[in-house]
Amino acid sequence: MAYAAYQLQSTDIRDRFIATARASFASDTAQARFVAQYVSGGSPADLVEGYMSREHGTTWCLFDLLPGSPPPMKAGAHYLVAGPAARGGPPPVDVPASLVDAALAAGGPAVNTTEPGAPYAIFAGATTPYVVLVEFHSLRGLQDELTKLRRNLELIALVVAALGVAGAIVAAKRIQRPVQAVGNAARQLGEGRLDTRVPVRGRDEVAELARSFNSMAQQVGDSIAELHAKDRQQRRFVADVAHDLRTPVAAMVAAVDGLDHAATRERSTRLLGAQARRLARLVEDLLEMSRFDAGAVHLETEPVDLADLWADASELVGADIGLRSTGDVTVNGDPRRLHTIARNLLTNALTHGAPPVTVDLDGSRPEEVTVRVADHGPGVPDDLLRLVFDRFVRGDRARTATQGSGLGLAIAQENARLHGGLLVAANASGAVFTLTLPRAGQGSATVV
Structure with missing residues (x-):
């Protein structure tokens, strides 16, 4: 975000600077053209030089390309500003020849160039068919402003990143603690501590997780308690069945032994019949309970x-x-x-x-x-x-x-x-x- 903001701001600032410099150069060119055409007392180049000498705070130079006049020195793709062409003080840089030629060919309209890494924006315009005015607008202030903007945005990005990391750490710890609590509670529950519960705080997803865990733990505890109760009931059931079966069986065994004696045969027969009926009722009741359980x-x-x-x-x-x-x-x-x-x-x-x-x-x-x-x-x-x-x-x-x-x-x-x-x-x-x-x-x- 800081990089995108810098790109947008730097482009906007540069465009405003170029537009302002262009407007200032257009005004100077128009005045110089007026002086060269309507003021007498010298050559057009001298008249323009006299006018520009009164413009303080502007770095400029003139190129007099009148046929028969000594041409400006050229090195490669640049005109070397020296001698008569350096009116108004020496310029900070050499002037691209293509810029001067384009201004001369255009016959008046301003042309500007800003080479990559150059400390100046250069504008050129023809004041007469053979005299070209060149102005140099320093980019140092613009570069300083952009450097300050970049540093401010870097500082803001660094602070925001630090705050974001700190907030992320705090949020992670806030999430990690209850998740660890749920994990510890799950281990305790697995070890048999069925009363384990997790404190529920808030209404977020972690709180919902804690509530779900507590509900699960409650259901597991209830199920295990029910199983223990069933186990105790089954143990008691088996013991009671054994007890209740032992009594009639013992009585029936005694009655069968008594059948061998005539004196006790009638009494043993009655006892055997009563106990057999009792045993039949018990077996029927046990079968009924087993159907319920199954x-x-x-x-x-x-x-x-x-x-x-x-x-x-x-x-x-x-x-x-x-x-x-x-x-x-x-x-x-x-x-x-x-x-x-x-x-x-x-x-x-x-x-x-x-x-x-x-x-x-x-x-x-x-x-x-x-x-x-x-x-x-x-x-x-x-x-x-x-x-x-x-x-x-x-x-x-x-x-x-x-x-x-x-x-x-x-x-x-x-x-x-x-x-x-x-x-x-x-x-x-x-x-x-x-x-x-x-x-x-x-x-x-x-x-x-």
Whole structure:
């Protein structure tokens, strides 16, 4: 930019100087021509010399090329200004012969030349058919001005470049620091420090990078935490399965041993049948949970009247249930899985609660149906309330032998989720389980 500015300025300054010098020379030439033509008292060359002698501050010379007069000395392509031709003082340089010849041939109009590197601009013009006036306008002031301009522009360019480099370094450091912070955080995250975060400052691309990294770190942390939770759940699941399978298997082994004795054969047969049925229920529940985990659960939906479904479930569990229904309690769902929810909730209320057990169906809202199952037992212990839907969670903390597998509520919750519903537990004069089902359901699909 400095070079381009210098070129533009130098050209403009040079053009202005040449134009000013040309105008001054044209004025001198016109006056000299007037004096040579209309003033008497000497030869045209003498008259022009007398006029130019009064012009102070101008360097000039005359060439009198009148036929018969001694011609000016010539060396190569230049006239040597000496002797009679050097009127007005010796010129600073020799005059190009082509310039003088061109002025003489033109018969008056001014001609100028500025040779490369010359310290003067030379103008020549004919004042009479044989007398040529030559003026020398020094370029020293112009060169000094251009040199000063060049130095100023060089200084400005140097300062701007230094400021640009300094600004670039500052900007690079401002960008480098957060990028290094993201790199260090990435290494820490790779080393297992899942709580690593990058501070976010501003709204530029680096800040967006920091926000993206923090979002990624949060997702990675959540995923790993979920995997750890799944791993702990699977370990507990295996341990609980082993525990629950060991009890009926041990009882069945003891019952089989008792079949060899007539006195205990009848009792052993009954025990063997009970434990076989218990083992079958446990295996069926385990298969159901494995289907949930594998995402291979199929929903075959159709309109289901929940009042009829809960009435059938109460007859199946063999208990007298207080059933109340309000509004339209029809939903679109899988009747077998909805029946499983109803049966498991009623069995849980009868096993761990106390009568009377009531079921309230509320279909007053257009988008969903709510089922409230309440008993009048001791309720769910506070420390188990948030874990009641986990697998193998029972009210008997010592895990004494019971008829249940500890999977009923977990299966009920998974079935509710498949239908897009919600199952929650609370205490209010006993345990209260509230099931909310959307009327539209999830449709006939495989939930993965």
